[in-house]
Amino acid sequence: MTEKYFIPSEYQNQIEKGEVTWKSPSNIALIKYWGKEANQIPANPSISFTLNACATTTNLKFTRRKERGTEFSIDLFFEGKRKEDFKPKIITFLERVEEYLPFLKQYHFIIETSNSFPHSSGIASSASGLSALALGLMSLEKELNPKMTEEFFVKKASFLARLGSGSAARSIEGDLVEWGAHNGIENSSNLHAIKYPYAVHSVFKKYHDTILLVDKGQKEVSSTVGHNLMHGHPFSQQRFKQAHGNLTKLKGVFEKGDLKTFIEIVESEALTLHAMMMTSLPYFVLMKPNTLEIINKIWEFRKKTNSNVCFTLDAGANVHVLYPESEKDVIFQFIKDELVAFCQNGQYICDRIGFGAKKM
Numbered sequence: 586m587t588e589k590y591f592i593p594s595e596y597q598n599q600i601e602k603g604e605v606t607w608k609s610p611s612n613i614a615l616i617k618y619w620g621k622e623a624n625q626i627p628a629n630p631s632i633s634f635t636l637n638a639c640a641t642t643t644n645l646k647f648t649r650r651k652e653r654g655t656e657f658s659i660d661l662f663f664e665g666k667r668k669e670d671f672k673p674k675i676i677t678f679l680e681r682v683e684e685y686l687p688f689l690k691q692y693h694f695i696i697e698t699s700n701s702f703p704h705s706s707g708i709a710s711s712a713s714g715l716s717a718l719a720l721g722l723m724s725l726e727k728e729l730n731p732k733m734t735e736e737f738f739v740k741k742a743s744f745l746a747r748l749g750s751g752s753a754a755r756s757i758e759g760d761l762v763e764w765g766a767h768n769g770i771e772n773s774s775n776l777h778a779i780k781y782p783y784a785v786h787s788v789f790k791k792y793h794d795t796i797l798l799v800d801k802g803q804k805e806v807s808s809t810v811g812h813n814l815m816h817g818h819p820f821s822q823q824r825f826k827q828a829h830g831n832l833t834k835l836k837g838v839f840e841k842g843d844l845k846t847f848i849e850i851v852e853s854e855a856l857t858l859h860a861m862m863m864t865s866l867p868y869f870v871l872m873k874p875n876t877l878e879i880i881n882k883i884w885e886f887r888k889k890t891n892s893n894v895c896f897t898l899d900a901g902a903n904v905h906v907l908y909p910e911s912e913k914d915v916i917f918q919f920i921k922d923e924l925v926a927f928c929q930n931g932q933y934i935c936d937r938i939g940f941g942a943k944k945m
C-alpha cells in the first residue's frame with residue numbers, strides 16, 4: 586500500500602452542511618516512537634495503550650462555500666473561547682491532508698474543541714486533538730462517499746491523524762495499538778496504525794495508568810525538534826534496531842502475560858527515550874528531580890512487595906504509573922501515600938486502558 590490508496594476518486598454525494606462530534610483519547614506508548622523521516626514516517630515501530638479518561642472532544646460544523654476558496658476557511662474555539670493561536674497548527678495539518686481530502690477548501694469549518702484534562706497539565710493534547718479532528722473530517726468524507734467501508738474509515742482516520750502528529754495515528758482504536766512496519770506483525774504499516782492483531786493475556790486487559798503531574802509547564806522541546814535530533818544522532822541506528830527487538834519480545838510477553846519482562850521492556854523504553862534526548866546535540870534533560878524521586882520510590886516498592894507496578898515517561902517530566910487491575914487497590918494506596926507528594930500541587934489523573942475514539 587502507498588499513500589495513493591488514500592486519495593479519493595470522485596465523490597457521489599454533495600453535502601451542503603452538517604456537523605459531527607468525536608471524542609478521541611490520548612495514548613501512552615510502551616515502545617516509543619522517537620525519530621522520523623519526511624511526512625511523519627516513523628524511524629521505528631511503536632506500540633501503545635489507548636487511554637480512556639484523557640481525551641479531546643471536537644465538534645466539527647461544516648458549510649459548503651458558494652465557491653471553492655483559495656485558502657482554508659476555519660473558525661476555531663477551544664473550551665468555548667476563540668483560539669487564534671491554535672490556528673497555524675490546524676492550517677498546517679489541513680495543508681498536509683488536503684491531497685487526501687480534496688473537499689477541504691470547498692467548506693467553511695467551525696471547530697470547537699475541549700480536553701478532559703487541564704490544558705496546562707503538561708499532557709500532550711496533540712494525539713487526542715488531531716485524531717478527533719481527523720475523525721471529524723472522515724465523517725464528512727463518509728457522507729460524500731457513503732459506500733466507504735468501516736475498515737477504510739478507521740485506516741484513513743489513522744493515516745490522516747498521523748500526518749498531524751505521529752502518535753495521533755495510535756489514538757483511533759484501542760486497546761493496544763501498533764504503528765510502524767515490523768517484520769513480525771502482519772499488516773503493520775508506517776502509514777497508519779493497526780489494532781494489535783495477536784493474543785493478549787487477560788492481565789493486560791484492564792491495565793491502569795495513573796498520570797503523576799510532576800511538571801505542568803509547556804514542553805521545553807517540541808516533539809518536532811526532538812524527532813529531528815535523531816538525524817545524525819550517534820546512537821540512533823542502534824536505538825531503532827532496539828525498538829524492533831523490543832516489539833518482537835513484547836509479542837511473547839503479551840501472549841504469556843509475562844509481567845516481569847513487560848516491566849523491563851517498558852521502563853527501558855522510557856529511559857531510552859530520555860537517554861536519546863540527553864545524548865543528542867543540543868542535549869536536553871526533560872526529567873525533573875521529582876521524576877527521579879518517583880522512579881526510585883517505584884523501584885523500592887517493587888523490591889519490597891514484589892508488586893508489578895512500573896512507570897513510563899513521555900517527552901516530559903510527568904510519570905505514567907502502570908499496573909494491572911488485580912493489584913489496583915494496593916498500588917493506588919502506595920501512589921497516594923508515597924508518590925503524590927512529588928506531584929505539582931498534588932495533582933494526578935487516574936486513567937486506564939481504553940477502547941478508542943467514539944462518535945458522540
Ligand code: PMV
Pocket residue numbers: 613614616617618619631709711750751752753808809812858899900
Ligand atoms: O506524536 P509526536 O510527534 O508528538 O511524538 C510523540 C513521541 C512520544 O510521545 C515521546 C513517544 C510516543 O511514541 O508517543
